Amino acid sequence: MTKLTNDEIRQNVRSRYKQVAIQQIQPTATSSCCSTDSCCDVHPDASVVSAKLGYSDEELSAVPDGANLGLGCGNPQAIAELKPGEVVLDLGSGGGFDCFLAARQVGDEGYVIGVDMTPEMVSRARTNALKGGYTNTDFRLGEIEYLPLADRTVNVIISNCVINLSPDKAQVFSEAFRVLQPGGRLAISDIVTTTELPPEIKNDMNELYSACVSGASSIEEITTLLQLSGFTDISIEPKDESKSFIKDWVPGANVDNYIVSAVIKANRP
Template identity: 65%
Template sequence: MNTPTYDQIRRNVREHYEGVVTQSQLTSSCCQTKVSYDPVKDVAHVSAQLGYSKDELQSVPSGANLGLGCGNPQAIASLQPGENVLDLGSGAGFDCFLAARQVGENGRVIGVDMTPAMVSAARTHAENSGNTIVDFRLGEIEHLPVADETIDVIISNCVINLSPDKKQVFQEAYRVLRSGGRLAISDIVTTAELPFAIKNDTQDLYSGCISGASSIEELTTMMKQSGFTNILIQPKEDSKEFLKEWLPNTPIEDYIVSAVIQAVKA
């Protein structure tokens, strides 16, 4: 079997999420697969499972919440007024709009996404809502269109697992953070070796935030090598309840879990 290149993996992921936004799909998983897609799922219910409050869900522009994610990075980010925030894989802008509420008019929120349709949708939501704090940019999280040492906090919601070059993602995150800047990430980690058939599915299950996940040990090593300190990766055992819906009839929750990932740039 031929191993796909990094660009082929990115192309698969990009095409997948072009479909998500252009078809306005509602899904129960971070990154739904063809197997788990359920068009009758309620986005608000899904987001509540991920830890978002009713107030948060009602505060964002209509259409910004696509029900994508595996947690709520806002809950761990401790955002402060005036901070500059960067969202890796910002999608239609959901977490960016929530972050904008916290940093206020003296802060700034940048969202980076490699899917043109997602960036276009997010910009439309910002324009229609009159939000001038958010700035959505087209780009890859391995090659961020962001200047050195300009960011206070980096958030991300179930996106880094989609990158074929995670070490490069953390190196870029370190580059753009100011000294003392921090990571506040929700993502999928493996708790056991993935079965061969799952690990080698580089299309549906990779785009579905499953086969591209790394272990806590692997992520910790990459973050340390990139320069981060105070690294904390905390699995959320209760996430297994919604993970069961990602790949029905398969005990996927025995292999992956949602985790809180935090670190600091010294």
């Protein structure tokens, strides 16, 4: 099998999430961009999926229609301990769901920046911001390996099941460290491996990679990458209960035997 380049992997992921962005969410829809209930699939009822990820009814009802696409593997803004006035960056912001929730927490004196590499997602998020009347959010087109932000301009970085999709995670964490202010923090939800992925999963650089499976790293690998980037106070907490929804991402593949959602935290000294 020909090994894909990093750019080819990004193009595959971008193409998949373009499909998600332009999908019309219908209550009875059954079509998907990949597999049922996966991290890259618009669920017929996104609120059902998000409730499983830890979002409250109040949070689900607080965002504009079309912002919650039922993506992700956790609730990063809930673990970020956001404070009024902080500047927050969301890596892979999608339709803006987590950004809008974060915007409520940081208030009018704070600011939330969402970065996404898919133009259709950025357009969708900007439309949702207008619908919701959000004046403290900004959605930018860019790759999380090359962030369109200046050095030391962000207090908190959040992300929801996106970093696993990057073929260059070392560069992602290096960029995260660069844009964080000293004393800033990283608070993300992402997928980690619990054991070695079998070859048929690990080598699938298209369907299963875009489904947040093949690109997952181990806790040890992520810890090392964070340390090499300069982060301290690193904490990675696997969430075994996430297997209840991960098992449905790729029906019949038993991916819950190999991956789990985790809460990943770290600080920039």
